[in-house]
Amino acid sequence: MARDSRTAGKRLGEQHDSLHNLIYQEIRSAIADGRLKPGERLVEERLAEEYGVSRNPIREAIRALHADGLVDVSSRRGAHVAGLAPDTVREIIEIRALLESHNARLAARNRNAVLLKNAEAILTRGRTALTSGRRRGLRELNEQFHRALAEAGRNQLLSDMLESLRTRSALLFSPDDPARQEVSWQEHAGILQAIVDGDEELAAKRAMAHVLGAGEAHLQSTGAAATAAGARDSAGELPQKKQERR
Amino acid sequence: MARDSRTAGKRLGEQHDSLHNLIYQEIRSAIADGRLKPGERLVEERLAEEYGVSRNPIREAIRALHADGLVDVSSRRGAHVAGLAPDTVREIIEIRALLESHNARLAARNRNAVLLKNAEAILTRGRTALTSGRRRGLRELNEQFHRALAEAGRNQLLSDMLESLRTRSALLFSPDDPARQEVSWQEHAGILQAIVDGDEELAAKRAMAHVLGAGEAHLQSTGAAATAAGARDSAGELPQKKQERR
DNA sequence: CCGCTGCACATTGTAGACAGTGAGCGAGCT
């Protein structure tokens, strides 16, 4: 399969971090970078050899990825990179919209000065990055902004759930459309403004619109309407019958 | 996240019971039954011996429990049964209220005949069990009813998230107050009625009230003692310095 | 030519060791 062993810049640094954590990160970014595509099988022994470790850390990493919803694991049949069926994407968007909305409401209710300052700082950085054309960091800044908002909501559970949803979508969605980015950061500003003003309703409304808008954009760019309700439970779990036996 | 209760619901054939799955179930019910108390340490080797297996299945089970939020795992310091700090309980209630509410709205929007019939059947069983004094099955019936509602919402992700939240609370909350049960099942009826009537707003409102009400009841019963015993915000997450060295 | 049956193997599940680390406990110092 020659997965370009070079791409996996496996520098097992000094890190006292447990091995399986590093593996987890590695595979995770491999999925994010598209080096591992949805449906692709994750063979423990192969990965073990690739990273120069035994199968145990690999197994743990895979379990962690499974907990994050990034891989599907079926008993005795191995693990596959999870895919997102259009229906699932819609569900994620819907729930994320609901939760982001609620979180924005909470943030507007609390109005914690320092946390909002932090969000504003990130917002500024995002907007300058946008105008100066440096788009490479935008994805990360977007992540940071939403994380800052989540913190401002001061509900740990909600924050965690949002993080999880963002992870699932961010890793599996297609890269962002530049045009959309403009709108996106304007909306960010609008949300934050409403929060700072303490206008709960407006903040909630804008947050929801933001998520739904971004979701629409993604649905457009990716599969389009090519899959109304047909795929149903396929959920990207097609094992991709590659057959690489020798 | 909702273990592997794949969409199919748990008809016959509970999967090929891999050992670690059995262990998972075992420990899980041990927590539910109170045989394992919050803060208690889970020593892999001890459990391995207790169940007559090696440590690997134990580790996997612990990971799964961790994914469900039932145990806390800190690197190199072992796993402990998770506790619920009062703040966390409030967060769970709040988010669950939000999600149950939304789910009820969706159910009212869809009005899937067969799924609602199912919910009604469970409702009936619950009410008869209540009046006939057989309270031992009520907890399970309550679980089933909410699961049925979740299905009726027809949003898999939402259903899974609710399942997870219910799991976390059900296992760690104190047993239910009989008086509350009466009210609870009346509210169940009210919610379902609104859904059947297709009144989205009412259904959402009632679902939220139901969760908040139940939550309040729990906070009352546990909160008082909890405030005295472990007023700290860390509540159950202190590793419980027992020191059982020999 | 095509479907069925049984075999062989690729992979996962489990077991049993070894290695590394953090936490108490006591010796030595001040």
Added chain:
DNA sequence: AGCTCGCTCACTGTCTACAATGTGCAGCGG
């Protein structure tokens, strides 16, 4: 005494080996 510094050891993290099982393929019968 109080404190620091090692020592010791119960653990977890990892590795290697073995067992169990699903899958594809060859070979056979139709």
